[in-house]
Amino acid sequence: MNAAQDPGTGPNLRSGSSSTNHVAAGNSSSTSNTPSKERPNNDTQQATVNGTANSLLTEQRVNLKNLPLDEVLVKIRAIVVELQGLEEYNRGEGMKFQKMLGDFYWDYSSHRQAIGDALSECGYAALTVKMLKTMNAMGIFKNDDIWFPTYYTYNTAWNYSDASDKLAKSLAEADAVRLLTLNLGHKPYLSAMQSKNVYYVLKASLSTLHNIARSPDVRHYFKENNTSEVIIPFIAQKDEFLKAISMLTLAYIVEEEENATLIDDTGTIGQLVKWLDKATESTTKRRFRGFSPWELTQGLDKLAVNDHNKMKVVEAGALPVFLKMLQHDDAKEQATTAHCVWTLAFDKGVRQKITDYEGLVPALETLAASDNKQVKKAAVGALWIIKGENDPGTSTRPKSALKSKSHIFISYSWNEKELVKQIREKLRVEGYKVWIDYEQMGGSTLQAMAEAVENSAVVLVCMSEKYKESPNCRTEAEYTFQQRKDYIPLMMQKKYRPDGWLGAILGAKLFFDFSGKYPFDKSMQGLLKELRGRGSRGQDSVDEPDAAVTSEEAVAVHSGNPHKLTNQHTPSHDTHNMTRDDVTGWLMHNQLDVCVPAMAQLDGKLLWQLKLMKEEAPQFFFQLLDTKLKLSFVDILRFTAAIDELH
Incomplete structure (x- = not known):
């Protein structure tokens, strides 16, 4: 668990040579040190909290233990209200309220996620960033009145972002990634890492970034702030915790x-x-x-x-x-x-x-x-x-006896379940039959998934970061492709650009954007036109060519919002006039260098024959790519997308 220590053991306070007079990122002034103070005992320290809308209650920590969860959440929200009402954070109350939130983390370990979620809902993430920025401007190492609330704010954000993805994502949305990245790149901090307090700020910043990185739909915040470049130097540190947390954070971003x-x-x-x-x-x-x-x-x-x-x-x-x-x-x-x-x-x-x-x-x-x-x-x-159950060439599983293509199969990540439910309900209202695994118990229902894909009229592939990272989703997507099923990509996440295996599946296909960039009804209108009745009730769909084409005519016909990624469009070729060198260049342009040795003798006419083979004998075509050329799944997708563009 990437959580901080229990504040009950106390922060490492400034003393002697370990102290620093460097101020936070963005503040160029320097400050002087003052002697550190003794902390009060945690169980007897009193903290003032607004227990109701109109009154302030003074309670000891020992009296706040063993409360029902609903009472804990009431107090959590009340503390945040009090913090939001403070005009200054260095007068004692800021530290006390932040410390009180931290005490709940340790006293109610089984409810940490619920508390973290509640903090997210009542605006704690934005408050945290505001407090840290305010104290940065004052100089967090100037004196203990500033350092203590800073320490407890970092500690509380670190711990609860470990427990709650919801709070972690709220921190990202509140500009925490930029603030914490600035901390890690701040040269005065980096030159004073021997200071226990500076070390703590760097450690807390890295750890909180790691917690944020694990939450969904946040990778673009790290890219916008060049966080990867800032983190890399920490990998060379002798300190193994900093090295480990840096590497783990990079793994996510x-x-x-x-x-x-x-x-x-x-x-x-x-x-x-x-x-x-x-x-x-x-x-x-x-x-x-x-x-x-x-x-x-x-x-x-x-x-x-x-x-x-x-x-x-x-x-x-x-x-x-x-x-x-x-x-x-x-x-x-x-x-x-x-x-x-x-x-x-x-x-x-x-x-x-x-x-x-x-x-x-x-x-x-x-x-x-x-x-x-x-x-x-x-x-x-x-x-x-x-x-090999996902591969028709090696699977021993008997195929479904059903022949009709009677429904729409939705392949999605659990992270997008609420949006998927909206799409599903709209499809049902429009008369479509939909197969969807709401329980997301992939491993126990893979047999059912396979049969549902086999008997589907079309598959909706709901693209997002979490979809790409899920082996369950990749299993469904690969099986869809292996069965040569028609599929329509849907974009479920803002600022997401599919790459790797998911980018290869998308290829040059049109996708419909349900990320919120466009009104839901407009995206739905485009999807319904693209479906053209496939999977509707009362009729069995017949085999149709791939509906998600890329021609300008198709874009004009569909009045919804079909899109394609501009850098994935393959330039057109007059295939019959291609020389062997042209074919080699075409392969390399499409990131198919692995195919060059096996296809060195192909010119444009032979390449066209290969395209015809795909259309007239698809099973043999895919078997050739898989067993003879030994292409990976992603390379098969790339080659298929590229050859479809030839004319």
């Missing part, structure tokens, strides 16, 4: 095109596997520098979403450690590890290594019968991919 610089060159994967091994070997706390095995595995899982990293995780020695974790009795470790194996297994080479590693598949088979739903889901999902 790195873009695929930055992977070589930010991941390969820094040795992040190998280091995380090394620390993971040390954490599992610990006989006491089963942690390494405060990080549990499941937290480190989550970081590897995020990195493994990038197909470029999958084999690197295995080559770094992860499989023996994963086997230990699958056999350990901690359900969270089991679920996280099986989930990571599921993510890795989309690579054929990795899949073979997993199969060959003694004990790994049997361990997953044991967990597939677990009573824990999350463990079972991840284990069954991993086995589905490992055993």
